[in-house]
Amino acid sequence: MPIFGRRQLQRMFNELGPWLDLGKAKDLLNRLENVRPNQALPAEYELAITWAVSKIATLEIDKISGSRTPDIYSPDLLTTGPMIADVAALDDLSLSGADSMRRACNIINAEADRIVSGSSAYLHFTFGERSGYERSRNGKRSFFRHRLVRRDFQLDEELRSALKSWLTNGQPNQPLVLRNTVISVVLERRSYVHPLANYFCTMPSLAYDLKDNPLYAALRSKSKQLRSAEGGVRRVVILGDAGCGLLRELKTQGSTSDHFTGGQIILKFLDDYPAIDFVIVISANRDRSNSGGKSKRFWRSHAFARPGRISDDDAERLNRILETMLPPQLSGYTAYAWHEQGMCEADAIGNYVPTEMGIGGERMTLRISARAVQDLIAGKLSFEMFQNRTMGKDNQVRRELDEGRTITSARFEPQGDDEDDDYLVLEFLDDPAARKLKLPAQLKGNPMPKG
Numbered sequence: 391m392p393i394f395g396r397r398q399l400q401r402m403f404n405e406l407g408p409w410l411d412l413g414k415a416k417d418l419l420n421r422l423e424n425v426r427p428n429q430a431l432p433a434e435y436e437l438a439i440t441w442a443v444s445k446i447a448t449l450e451i452d453k454i455s456g457s458r459t460p461d462i463y464s465p466d467l468l469t470t471g472p473m474i475a476d477v478a479a480l481d482d483l484s485l486s487g488a489d490s491m492r493r494a495c496n497i498i499n500a501e502a503d504r505i506v507s508g509s510s511a512y513l514h515f516t517f518g519e520r521s522g523y524e525r526s527r528n529g530k531r532s533f534f535r536h537r538l539v540r541r542d543f544q545l546d547e548e549l550r551s552a553l554k555s556w557l558t559n560g561q562p563n564q565p566l567v568l569r570n571t572v573i574s575v576v577l578e579r580r581s582y583v584h585p586l587a588n589y590f591c592t593m594p595s596l597a598y599d600l601k602d603n604p605l606y607a608a609l610r611s612k613s614k615q616l617r618s619a620e621g622g623v624r625r626v627v628i629l630g631d632a633g634c635g636l637l638r639e640l641k642t643q644g645s646t647s648d649h650f651t652g653g654q655i656i657l658k659f660l661d662d663y664p665a666i667d668f669v670i671v672i673s674a675n676r677d678r679s680n681s682g683g684k685s686k687r688f689w690r691s692h693a694f695a696r697p698g699r700i701s702d703d704d705a706e707r708l709n710r711i712l713e714t715m716l717p718p719q720l721s722g723y724t725a726y727a728w729h730e731q732g733m734c735e736a737d738a739i740g741n742y743v744p745t746e747m748g749i750g751g752e753r754m755t756l757r758i759s760a761r762a763v764q765d766l767i768a769g770k771l772s773f774e775m776f777q778n779r780t781m782g783k784d785n786q787v788r789r790e791l792d793e794g795r796t797i798t799s800a801r802f803e804p805q806g807d808d809e810d811d812d813y814l815v816l817e818f819l820d821d822p823a824a825r826k827l828k829l830p831a832q833l834k835g836n837p838m839p840k841g
Contacts, residue, residue, distance in 0.1 A: 392725040392734040393434045393632075393674050395741070395810040398716050402441040409444055409451050423736075427632065427729040431722075432479035435630030435672070436461055439477055442714040443467060447707075456618025462628075469703040472623045476615040479630035480637060481726050484604040486595040487537040491517055494543045494573060495589050498553065501545055506557045514583050517591040518574035533648040535598050537591050538574035546570065553577075586730060595635045596649040600658045603650075605629075605636045609659040613666055624667045624704075631673035633726035640671060640692050656694045668695035670708060674718035674725070687717035717808060740765055743811045745780050753819055754795060756786055760802065760814040790818045794825025 394402075399422060407415070421433035440462055443449050447467035452459035455474060462475040483489050494517075499510035521535040545553075549568050556566040556577070566577040597603035609627055616625040631637040636652035643654075656669050670693050677686045689712045693705060719741075720728060728734055733741075740761035748755040762780050765771040777785055790796075795818040803813035822828075 392720045392728040393431060393718050393722070394438065394716060395719050395807070396734075396736070397807045397810055398719070399434065399437065401807050402437050402716065406437065406441045406444060409440075409449055414452055425732070425735075427726045428481060428483060430729055431481070431632035431725060432477070432630065435479045435628075435632070436477045438715050439628060439630075439672070439711060442711045445714050446710050455616070455620075458615045458618055460615045460619075468624055468707055470624065470701055473626055474616055474619045474623050475626040475628055476612045477628045477630065478608050478612055479632040480605060480608055480634040481632045481722070482595045482634055485597065485634070485636065487517075487539070487591060487593070488589075490539050490541045490543070491515070491537070491589045491591065493541065494539050494575065497543065497545055498568070498575075498577070501550060501553060502557060505554050509557055509579075511585075512579045512581070512583055513588065514578045514580050515589040516576045516578070517589065518569075518576075519591060519593040521593075533598060535593055535596075535648075537593050540572040543572045549573075586727075597636060597652075597655060598649050600650050600655055601662075603636070603655060605634070605652055605655045606659055609656065609666075609669065610663070613659075613663045617665060625665060626668055626670060627666060628670045628672065631671065631722040633721075633723040637671050637673060637722075653692075653694070660694060660696055664696070668693055668700050670694075672712065674721050676718060676721050676724070687719070689715060689718065719810075739770060741810050742779055743805060743809055743813060745786075746813075747786060753817055754790060756790075756816045756818070757803065757813045758816065759811050761811045763814055787816075791824055794820055794822075796821040796824050 403415075403418070403422075410418070418433055418437060421429050422437065424430045424433070440449070440451060443462055443464055447464045450463040451461065453463035453474070455463075460474050460476045462477070463472070465472045467473050495513075495515050498515070499513060502510045502513060518538040519535060520538060521533070523531045524534055525531055549570065552566065552568060556562055562579040568575050568577065597605065600606070608629070612627045613625075616627070619625055629637060634652075636655065639651045640653040640656075641651045642657055643651075652671070656671075660666060660669065670691060673690045675686075675688050675690055677688075691709065691712050693700060693708060719725075732738060740759070742759035742762045745759070746757040748757075758780055762771065762776060766773065766776040771779070781787075797816050798819045798821070799817045801815045803815050805812050
């Protein structure tokens with residue numbers, strides 16, 4: 391749950407409670423706490439958007455529409471009539487082929503560990519690709535590009551034998567090529583491989599067909615949720631960016647002829663499904679400051695509709711949702727990576743506020759993460775990790791002690807819901823208990839002694 395901090399999520403969840411029945415609340419909670427980012431991040435978007443609507447308009451959640459229950463219904467959010475909307479969030483997992491590549495890596499790694507225990511920790515995979523032109527059913531030539539790994543890949547005896555020979559004849563110093571009709575991959579043994587970054591393919595995450603892609607599939611799926619809406623109700627699909635390149639590339643004109651942008655795909659969908667009035671794309675952004683100040687957290691949105699289908703008043707009302715939403719903690723790509731690594735679980739090491747120092751006269755003030763101090767005392771952080779995460783190479787607390795200054799006051803400085811951490815503010819002053827004794831400041835006949 392890293393698009394928002396846990397404090398932000400709890401606040402929105404609490405305040406949305408009066409609109410949630412027990413079943414919906416439990417479902418939303420389970421998805422928010424799900425270890426899979428493709429479950430948790432869509433739930434974050436749904437919670438945040440629904441909460442924002444509740445602040446500016448009449449809201450009904452999961453209003454029955456035929457056999458479906460779309461996420462949001464509001465009779466007065468738009469000026470042109472009632473609105474029914476369903477929320478989705480997209481990532482690059484399918485488009486990048488990561489799901490198929492990871493599956494193949496896991497199968498090969500499991501066999502590698504059976505052959506030589508622990509050997510999978512050093513294996514890196516580079517998958518091949520194939521591209522060219524082929525004729526479609528209507529006889530038109532179209533460009534294709536495929537990663538050379540299928541979702542139904544399994545190790546056969548020939549591949550298993552090649553892997554065994556490669557691993558058991560001393561430490562591999564040459565790559566191994568595994569290739570058959572379902573896979574083409576080069577294995578290398580490296581000194582270090584991150585378990586979530588142990589594969590690569592030269593084929594980028596692009597859409598080479600206007601309809602055969604995850605974005606169009608998601609839109610088509612959401613259209614089914616909205617198709618039973620009554621006449622006069624505006625049908626809206628809201629897409630959240632959970633690390634999806636197509637939702638960052640929303641130009642309606644492609645830069646090349648061999649792949650398509652997210653904007654082109656959405657317009658194609660609206661042409662194919664005229665019952666959908668408009669599609670709203672929302673993305674979380676965080677620009678980190680280079681000057682040491684607080685980073686800028688903001689939302690971007692883009693509304694797609696056929697000409698004349700969305701009025702200026704409705705566009706303004708939809709924009710109010712964005713203005714009402716709480717600021718995001720992380721961008722979609724970073725949020726997906728953090729969640730995948732378990733960095734945002736309730737018992738994970740905290741996301742700490744940055745350490746700040748200030749000097750005034752003889753007094754030094756240190757503002758340090760309260761959560762980091764607690765994690766240190768609780769034994770969740772080693773001292774080395776604590777220093778690295780809060781102070782870097784310069785241990786300011788040790789430096790103050792070495793110079794004879796000790797803590798003379800401490801206070802707590804809450805940061806509210808925008809951070810999942812608070813400041814512990816420590817003040818240091820000169821203290822004889824931590825230094826050699828000095829001559830008095832005033833002496834007989836020599837009011838200002840030296841040394």
